[in-house]
Amino acid sequence: MSKTVLITGATSGIGLATARAFAQMSWRLILTGRRQERLKQIQNELQATGSSVHVASYDVRSEEACQKLILELPAEWGTIDLLINNAGLARGFDPIHEGDSKAWNEMIDTNIKGLIYMTKYVSQGMVKRQSGQIINVCSTAGHEVYPNGNVYCATKHAVDALTKSMRLDLYKHGIRVGQVSPAHVEETEFALVRFSGDQSRAKIYEDFNPLKSSDVAEAIVYMATRPAHVNVQDILLMGTQQASSNHLDRSGRKYDG
Numbered sequence: 001m002s003k004t005v006l007i008t009g010a011t012s013g014i015g016l017a018t019a020r021a022f023a024q025m026s027w028r029l030i031l032t033g034r035r036q037e038r039l040k041q042i043q044n045e046l047q048a049t050g051s052s053v054h055v056a057s058y059d060v061r062s063e064e065a066c067q068k069l070i071l072e073l074p075a076e077w078g079t080i081d082l083l084i085n086n087a088g089l090a091r092g093f094d095p096i097h098e099g100d101s102k103a104w105n106e107m108i109d110t111n112i113k114g115l116i117y118m119t120k121y122v123s124q125g126m127v128k129r130q131s132g133q134i135i136n137v138c139s140t141a142g143h144e145v146y147p148n149g150n151v152y153c154a155t156k157h158a159v160d161a162l163t164k165s166m167r168l169d170l171y172k173h174g175i176r177v178g179q180v181s182p183a184h185v186e187e188t189e190f191a192l193v194r195f196s197g198d199q200s201r202a203k204i205y206e207d208f209n210p211l212k213s214s215d216v217a218e219a220i221v222y223m224a225t226r227p228a229h230v231n232v233q234d235i236l237l238m239g240t241q242q243a244s245s246n247h248l249d250r251s252g253r254k255y256d257g
């Protein structure tokens with residue numbers, strides 16, 4: 001029987017690339033996000049290539065919605081082997097004294113609370129079965145900070161702490177917990193969301209090659225396909241033109257073509 005993966009935030013970027021990568025390996029996919037139309041399109045695309053796909057549109061900021069999703073899964077989708085907590089966002093890029101509390105709350109509610117709600121309800125089944133895996137999409141912003149990154153960096157530091165402490169709670173139940181921590185990633189809507197749809201401000205990848213969403217998907221696939229006795233705890237990855245959150249070689253895109 002094929003394994004089942006639940007990916008939050010599968011409507012674009014890293015989540016969508018990861019869904020496509022798992023589909024290629026014939027995993028069964030539960031794909032979530034808020035944009036229902038996108039989920040339908042992705043379901044059609046992947047089903048056309050032979051994949052089994054269940055989609056659910058809801059907001060991870062609602063604990064009730066997260067619980068309802070898991071409680072109401074059709075019986076054949078009830079056994080989740082792998083949870084990928086990917087849904088998340090940065091909103092705004094301001095120094096702390098000019099920050100917007102609505103943006104702060106959106107990041108805290110999505111990146112931290114959404115992740116813990118999903119983990120609680122999915123891990124309950126894993127504990128019962130004494131097996132499973134959870135991969136959180138953290139960030140280099142969960143390991144270091146950068147100017148104007150304040151609250152986003154704080155949420156990703158929280159993801160790092162949650163990954164470590166969830167592992168302490170769950171490893172005795174045969175559940176592997178790890179995270180992937182990418183630096184800048186293109187082929188995502190991350191920058192567009194951060195700058196609230198401002199296309200010109202979102203053009204942040206024109207003078208260097210960042211990672212691609214498929215690079216992060218490959219790292220996640222690597223973690224998920226290790227033998228059962230191996231748990232990859234963290235994969236920290238950056239484009240070659242990036243050495244830290246604050247060190248970027250912006251002398252041009254050196255690796256195109």
Ligand code: NDP
Pocket residue numbers: 008009010011012013014015032033034035058059060061086087088089090110114137138139140181182183184185186187188189190191193
């Ligand atoms: P995208 O904006 O392309 O994808 C974000 C995904 O999260 C979308 O599918 C979106 O779906 C979903 N999402 C956002 N808010 C909610 C919500 N409240 N409820 C349900 N789903 C939600 O960006 P990325 O692919 O880049 O982001 C994925 C993860 O990667 C995030 O956690 C991000 O912090 C992290 N990351 C990104 C980096 C980058 O440079 N791109 C670098 C390091 C980490 P929808 O809008 O349909 O709800």
